[in-house]
Amino acid sequence: MSSDFNRNKTKDINYTLHPYTNLAIHEQEGPLVICNGEGIYVWDEHGNQYIEGLAGLWCVSLGFSEPRLGQAAAKQFDAIPYTHTFAHRSNEPVIELSEQLISIAPESMAKAFFVNSGSEAVDTAIKFAWYYNNGLGRKEKKKIISRRRGYHGVTVAGGSLTAIPLMQNDFDLPLDRMIQTDTPNYYRFGESQETEEQFSTRLANSLEELILAENPETVAAFIAEPIMGAGGVILPPHTYFDKIQKVLKKYDVLMIADEVICGFHRTGNVWGSDTYDIQPDMVTCAKQLSSGYLPIAALMISDDLYNVFKDLSQKHGALGMGYTYGGHPVSAAVALETLKIYEERDMLGHVRSVSPHFLKRLDEMSSSSLVGEARGTGLIGGLEIVADKDTREQYPAKTKVGAAIAANALANGLIIRGLPGDVIGICPPLIITESEIDILFDKLEAGLTKTEDQMK
Numbered sequence: 001m002s003s004d005f006n007r008n009k010t011k012d013i014n015y016t017l018h019p020y021t022n023l024a025i026h027e028q029e030g031p032l033v034i035c036n037g038e039g040i041y042v043w044d045e046h047g048n049q050y051i052e053g054l055a056g057l058w059c060v061s062l063g064f065s066e067p068r069l070g071q072a073a074a075k076q077f078d079a080i081p082y083t084h085t086f087a088h089r090s091n092e093p094v095i096e097l098s099e100q101l102i103s104i105a106p107e108s109m110a111k112a113f114f115v116n117s118g119s120e121a122v123d124t125a126i127k128f129a130w131y132y133n134n135g136l137g138r139k140e141k142k143k144i145i146s147r148r149r150g151y152h153g154v155t156v157a158g159g160s161l162t163a164i165p166l167m168q169n170d171f172d173l174p175l176d177r178m179i180q181t182d183t184p185n186y187y188r189f190g191e192s193q194e195t196e197e198q199f200s201t202r203l204a205n206s207l208e209e210l211i212l213a214e215n216p217e218t219v220a221a222f223i224a225e226p227i228m229g230a231g232g233v234i235l236p237p238h239t240y241f242d243k244i245q246k247v248l249k250k251y252d253v254l255m256i257a258d259e260v261i262c263g264f265h266r267t268g269n270v271w272g273s274d275t276y277d278i279q280p281d282m283v284t285c286a287k288q289l290s291s292g293y294l295p296i297a298a299l300m301i302s303d304d305l306y307n308v309f310k311d312l313s314q315k316h317g318a319l320g321m322g323y324t325y326g327g328h329p330v331s332a333a334v335a336l337e338t339l340k341i342y343e344e345r346d347m348l349g350h351v352r353s354v355s356p357h358f359l360k361r362l363d364e365m366s367s368s369s370l371v372g373e374a375r376g377t378g379l380i381g382g383l384e385i386v387a388d389k390d391t392r393e394q395y396p397a398k399t400k401v402g403a404a405i406a407a408n409a410l411a412n413g414l415i416i417r418g419l420p421g422d423v424i425g426i427c428p429p430l431i432i433t434e435s436e437i438d439i440l441f442d443k444l445e446a447g448l449t450k451t452e453d454q455m456k
């Protein structure tokens, strides 16, 4: 950090919206260039301070200055900077990490396979679903169902499950075999007089109709984030996963829980699957696995799948799957240290203790005329923005109201994100304290008030 760096400097910068991306940009200088960080704060190249209200990309759980993670990386660099996990090779940190991860994983998880990103974890889950069904001789059972507005990465296969138009348009996605069902957004799609439970029943029925229409013999898996993150912080309505899982079981369809955002305490439990009573056959996780400090992700699978893979290995000689950097020892060492810190500092207890204050302040944002619904759990929240609270009518897309709120918050020293469906996403580092939560929401409130004035 340069000696003249002023951490608390605030400049009156005018942010504007990028014409194509809708992101807030500095008028003259293009992208926001983040240079430094400490705790929940980051600083840009001009010395402006921001609260990272989205923990980077929903990942920096331990904040931007945890020294132990750098130390763990340095120690591992000294021991061995690279080995791999392809073709019957392993390394000590990855072995310890697998054991640690499985020990805290949803009950049915038995084995972990390490990759470098959430997208790769999702792609691997898709390949494993296909491999599994081939192993069982079910050659036709290959379709994967995701939900509209679900986010599962951007690779060719994972991006086919990310049912958000921006991520698919003109990329020739989705691929065949990838099909979509309803978004479980009760606030937006619940019918008048319909209870949350009735809404869940309707969505489960709709899923069943889809599976029947496609032919259950052709449907391999259903993938869902416990809470939809990038698609608009959508919490499952009451009884949703219970009803959905009954349908999946009935037609022998695998449940893949995409815990890339929800995993590691974000929802007030270790896993979103714990929060919503999901019994997955496969679990993807990433982001908070290493507090975002190094790229690492994992796909966990049940014994049921693993045993079929073992049999297939007799046939093929090995599992023909792996990445040069999958199970990288330095990333694994950092992930392991992250999990140790969660345990030592009782991160789960911390999230549970500050969450009520976070949710209270989130709820207070409903007093803004722009906020139709404030929703959240643990330390993740969303504000659904509307033009009219009574009718729930939204602003026309060209108004870019979500981006305007994000830009006004940014000018006020808060990074948050406008998500599809005009939702503002809030997902701060897990280490945030009650007083920092207050600062965050004071800034957000100011951003909302300014946007209200602009919308008038």
Ligand SMILES: Cc1ncc(COP(=O)(O)O)c(C=O)c1O
Binding pocket: 057, 116, 117, 118, 119, 120, 122, 151, 152, 153, 154, 225, 229, 230, 258, 259, 260, 261, 286
């Ligand atoms: C639920 C979910 N799955 C998968 C991904 C893809 O992860 P990555 O960006 O590391 O490829 C993301 C990224 O935000 C995500 O939120």
